[in-house]
Amino acid sequence: MTDxxxxxxxxxxxxxxxNGYSPSIREIAKGMGLSSTASVKKMLDRLADSGLLNRxxxxxxxxxxxxxxxxxxxxxxxxVPVEAAENVEGYMKLDRLTIRSGGHFFLKxxxxxxxxxxxxxxxxxxxxxxxxxxxGQIGAFRINGEVTLKTFRQNAEGVYLMPAxxxxxxxxxxxxxxxxxxxxxxxxxxxxxxxxxxxxx
Amino acid sequence: MTDxxxxxxxxxxxxxxxNGYSPSIREIAKGMGLSSTASVKKMLDRLADSGLLNRxxxxxxxxxxxxxxxxxxxxxxxxVPVEAAENVEGYMKLDRLTIRSGGHFFLKxxxxxxxxxxxxxxxxxxxxxxxxxxxGQIGAFRINGEVTLKTFRQNAEGVYLMPAxxxxxxxxxxxxxxxxxxxxxxxxxxxxxxxxxxxxx
DNA sequence: AAAAAATAAAAACAGATGTTCGCTATTTTA
DNA sequence: TAAAATAGCGAACATCTGTTTTTATTTTTT
Numbered sequence: 001m002t003d004x005x006x007x008x009x010x011x012x013x014x015x016x017x018x019n020g021y022s023p024s025i026r027e028i029a030k031g032m033g034l035s036s037t038a039s040v041k042k043m044l045d046r047l048a049d050s051g052l053l054n055r056x057x058x059x060x061x062x063x064x065x066x067x068x069x070x071x072x073x074x075x076x077x078x079x080v081p082v083e084a085a086e087n088v089e090g091y092m093k094l095d096r097l098t099i100r101s102g103g104h105f106f107l108k109x110x111x112x113x114x115x116x117x118x119x120x121x122x123x124x125x126x127x128x129x130x131x132x133x134x135x136g137q138i139g140a141f142r143i144n145g146e147v148t149l150k151t152f153r154q155n156a157e158g159v160y161l162m163p164a165x166x167x168x169x170x171x172x173x174x175x176x177x178x179x180x181x182x183x184x185x186x187x188x189x190x191x192x193x194x195x196x197x198x199x200x201x
Numbered sequence: 202m203t204d205x206x207x208x209x210x211x212x213x214x215x216x217x218x219x220n221g222y223s224p225s226i227r228e229i230a231k232g233m234g235l236s237s238t239a240s241v242k243k244m245l246d247r248l249a250d251s252g253l254l255n256r257x258x259x260x261x262x263x264x265x266x267x268x269x270x271x272x273x274x275x276x277x278x279x280x281v282p283v284e285a286a287e288n289v290e291g292y293m294k295l296d297r298l299t300i301r302s303g304g305h306f307f308l309k310x311x312x313x314x315x316x317x318x319x320x321x322x323x324x325x326x327x328x329x330x331x332x333x334x335x336x337g338q339i340g341a342f343r344i345n346g347e348v349t350l351k352t353f354r355q356n357a358e359g360v361y362l363m364p365a366x367x368x369x370x371x372x373x374x375x376x377x378x379x380x381x382x383x384x385x386x387x388x389x390x391x392x393x394x395x396x397x398x399x400x401x402x
Numbered sequence: 403a404a405a406a407a408a409t410a411a412a413a414a415c416a417g418a419t420g421t422t423c424g425c426t427a428t429t430t431t432a
Numbered sequence: 433t434a435a436a437a438t439a440g441c442g443a444a445c446a447t448c449t450g451t452t453t454t455t456a457t458t459t460t461t462t
Binding site for chain 1: 451452
């Protein structure tokens with residue numbers, strides 16, 4: 001990718017970030033200091049050929065720039081800066097979930113009853129709503145008027161909600177009238193102190 | 202918000218999700234089974250008045266639906282469905298980080314040396330690159346040709362990288378020539394089995 | 403140095419797109 | 433029940449927007 005191409009991409013990316021929709025060809029021309037739309041179109045065609053952006057032909061403001069997301073870095077060779085492209089194993093797009101969130105929600109974890117599962121106080125757990133859950137899966141449940149995160153366990157002795165911490169006792173579901181499977185655990189997310197990126201607004 | 206308004210929003214949201222750009226008024230009309238663009242415009246104006254969507258007037262495909270993100274649910278009253286609006290404490294937008302990722306990257310955790318900090322094998326840790334780190338902070342380090350996630354500890358005895366697991370020994374930094382602070386921990390993210398939403402692509 | 407490719411301009415064109423107007427039917431509110 | 437708001441249609445209009453064509457200049461490649 002040439003410098004010039006890079007500049008086009010940057011402009012389009014920041015336009016989309018600022019406006020929520022992509023720029024028209026004339027807006028790109030203006031932004032790049034050009035006075036002809038033809039020049040812009042040629043560049044866009046070339047960028048599209050290279051796969052650096054996607055266009056749905058003839059559609060107004062239909063430019064899409066493929067989101068790479070945040071790099072996932074694996075093996076790192078000694079002496080090589082961690083940013084080195086050769087170490088990037090892939091990219092993680094956190095926003096995919098936001099977009100296709102089919103009723104998912106976060107619960108903020110209160111207490112350490114799932115400590116042995118590496119889920120601790122203050123963590124956010126992403127729950128996928130579902131009325132059923134498999135044996136051994138971790139999920140969110142409503143029992144006796146409270147919502148709790150536990151492992152679902154069902155055997156000959158009955159159904160239990162299992163904590164993952166010696167200090168807590170299994171909850172015998174049979175002893176309560178009020179029981180509901182809310183959903184099951186899909187993700188655990190923990191923000192460390194001073195991390196402002198994910199503050200729920 | 203009326204049912205009808207809800208349907209408009211849903212259609213527009215899914216169109217944007219599918220295409221990457223918002224629908225034209227005629228496309229909305231078609232999608233909603235209407236034959237006049239005027240009807241659509243009226244509805245869009247009303248939705249915009251209510252703040253349910255944003256339009257930058259006269260701009261083709263300029264509809265934006267404010268992203269709320271994923272709801273964070275806190276206290277939940279007995280008997281109330283978890284989706285109840287009154288329980289939503291806020292919304293978490295995961296995509297904010299993607300956008301403003303200033304060099305952040307994920308490391309996939311290998312091993313259980315930070316188990317006591319509730320960071321386990323297979324977790325993804327988000328690292329903010331930085332050449333410095335405070336005493337007691339968890340960070341990523343390169344030492345002796347390997348990258349490791351540890352707690353940084355500095356006292357009268359020297360500098361150590363502390364594991365959070367009895368089975369591992371502190372690493373005395375002074376004994377190695379090759380040492381570098383890569384960055385510090387900002388987030389821990391764990392995908393549970395069968396969670397396809399965050400597969401690094 | 404000559405040929406090829408990239409960059410750019412200006413103008414014209416066609417189609418896509420948002421807006422407006424007049425009119426009617428239905429639903430909701432007072 | 434009467435008035436007001438909502439929903440809808442169809443047509444006409446103005447603008448926005450992507451495309452194409454022609455020509456010229458600059459840069460890169462051979």
